[in-house]
Structure formats: structure tokens, C-alpha cells
Amino acid sequence: MKIIEVPPGWPLDESTARAVQDELRARVVLDEPGPPPGTGRVTGVDVAYDDERGLVAAAAVVLDAQTLTVIEEATAVGRVAFPYVPGLLAFREVPAVLGALASLTEAPGLIVCDGYGRAHPRRFGLASHLGVLTDLPTMGVAKNPFVFSHADPDPDRGASVPLRAPDGEEVGRALRTQDQVKPVYVSVGHRISLDHACAHTLHLASRYRLPETTRRADRLCRDALADLTR
DNA sequence: GCGACAG
DNA sequence: ATCTTGTCGC
Numbered sequence: 001m002k003i004i005e006v007p008p009g010w011p012l013d014e015s016t017a018r019a020v021q022d023e024l025r026a027r028v029v030l031d032e033p034g035p036p037p038g039t040g041r042v043t044g045v046d047v048a049y050d051d052e053r054g055l056v057a058a059a060a061v062v063l064d065a066q067t068l069t070v071i072e073e074a075t076a077v078g079r080v081a082f083p084y085v086p087g088l089l090a091f092r093e094v095p096a097v098l099g100a101l102a103s104l105t106e107a108p109g110l111i112v113c114d115g116y117g118r119a120h121p122r123r124f125g126l127a128s129h130l131g132v133l134t135d136l137p138t139m140g141v142a143k144n145p146f147v148f149s150h151a152d153p154d155p156d157r158g159a160s161v162p163l164r165a166p167d168g169e170e171v172g173r174a175l176r177t178q179d180q181v182k183p184v185y186v187s188v189g190h191r192i193s194l195d196h197a198c199a200h201t202l203h204l205a206s207r208y209r210l211p212e213t214t215r216r217a218d219r220l221c222r223d224a225l226a227d228l229t230r
Numbered sequence: 231g232c233g234a235c236a237g
Numbered sequence: 238a239t240c241t242t243g244t245c246g247c
Contacts, residue, residue: 049238084236084238115236126237140236
């Protein structure tokens with residue numbers, strides 16, 4: 001497999017990266033409800049790293065939103081071009097993810113990311129970033145809380161509590177996808193409402209804590225990375 | 231200044 | 238993210 005190019009101007013320094021986020025944030029669209037859950041397509045994206053070789057593998061898995069059947073899979077491999085810095089995750093992951101999305105032949109529909117959208121210190125997480133760059137509806141489902149505190153949702157599947165920014169705005173939700181299991185953290189990326197994002201998450205996580213999109217993409221990029229060694 | 235901090 | 242065996246439970 002061909003190694004994708006690092007975008008021109010990469011790597012950026014951290015303060016430039018923050019300035020880029022502040023600029024791109026103005027292009028986020030928040031007033032569209034987005035695709036209703038269970039309709040169209042849903043695409044999971046994820047990346048895996050090989051620190052030894054400085055490589056990153058990205059995967060995109062397109063599912064039929066109704067049946068959760070796999071329609072298409074794609075991967076891309078690139079050089080790691082940005083360190084992990086909390087709040088700047090997108091600069092580490094986005095180039096490889098765009099590479100995987102570019103090699104799809106089918107329309108992705110709604111993109112589900114690992115990480116945050118609006119629930120971000122500058123309201124511009126990975127899902128927001130990917131949304132603005134592709135202009136596709138995007139949302140984020142994270143496994144851990146980031147900077148926003150929250151109460152504990154009721155123990156039953158479907159229960160949620162708001163993730164609130166210091167100014168009181170609801171920037172996401174801690175959503176329980178399985179009874180008695182630690183919640184996931186859902187937030188809006190681009191062109192989708194928080195209600196729809198949560199409904200999609202529940203539909204995609206009918207059996208496991210994490211959405212099927214995330215599980216499939218995670219497995220695929222891991223396998224792609226392992227195949228490089230062989 | 232110190233700690234916390236998506237993946 | 239990643240390093241890592243067995244083990245408890247449905």
C-alpha cells in the first residue's frame with residue numbers, strides 16, 4: 001500500500017494549530033438536524049499507531065444504517081506528523097483519515113469519530129474538524145470524559161446527562177449504551193443535532209458499549225497496521 | 231506554578 | 238494510543 005503524503009505545511013507548531021481551530025470553527029454548521037437514525041449510511045473512522053516506525057494506519061468502514069451491514073471498507077497508511085497533544089488530536093489523526101475516506105467509492109453518509117466534536121476546550125474537536133474539511137455530517141463518540149464534568153446518568157441503557165461547558169452550554173452528553181456499563185461521551189461534529197447524534201449512538205450500540213462503527217473501524221486499522229509488518 | 235487532559 | 242495473561246461471567 002502506498003504511503004499517503006503529509007499535507008503541505010505539516011507539521012504545524014501548537015500555537016498555529018490552535019489558531020487553525022479557532023479559524024475553522026466558524027465554518028461548523030450546527031443548525032441542521034442531520035440524517036435521522038437508522039436511515040442512509042453510517043461510516044466509522046479510526047486510527048492505530050506504530051510508534052516504532054512512526055506510522056499511522058486509518059480505516060473507514062461504511063455501514064448500512066438500517067441493517068448495520070458492511071457496504072465498503074478502506075484503509076490508508078501515513079507517517080505520524082503531529083504528536084499527541086490533548087486538545088489537538090485532530091492534527092494527528094485527520095490526514096490519515098482523509099486518506100482512507102478518499103479511497104472509498106461509496107458515499108460515507110454520517111461519519112462517526114472516536115473522540116469529541118463540540119465537547120472540546122475550544123469547541124472544535126476531531127469530529128468538528130473532519131466535518132468542516134469534508135462538509136459531511138459528523139459526530140464524536142468518546143470513551144472517556146475530557147474537560148467537562150458531569151453527573152452520573154441513571155444505570156439503564158438510554159439514560160443520559162448533559163456535558164456542560166463552564167458557560168452552561170450543553171456541549172455533549174454522557175450516554176449509557178448498556179445497562180450498568182460506563183457511559184460513552186457523545187457530541188456533535190458538523191451538520192447534525194445532539195438528539196440525532198445520541199439516537200444514532202444508541203442504534204449503533206445495541207449489543208456493546210461502543211458503536212458498531214467504532215468497533216469495526218478499530219479492528220480494521222489495527223489489522224492494516226499489523227499487515228505492514230508481515 | 232501544578233495537575234488534568236479525546237486518542 | 239500502547240505495553241500485556243489469565244480470568245470471571247453471560
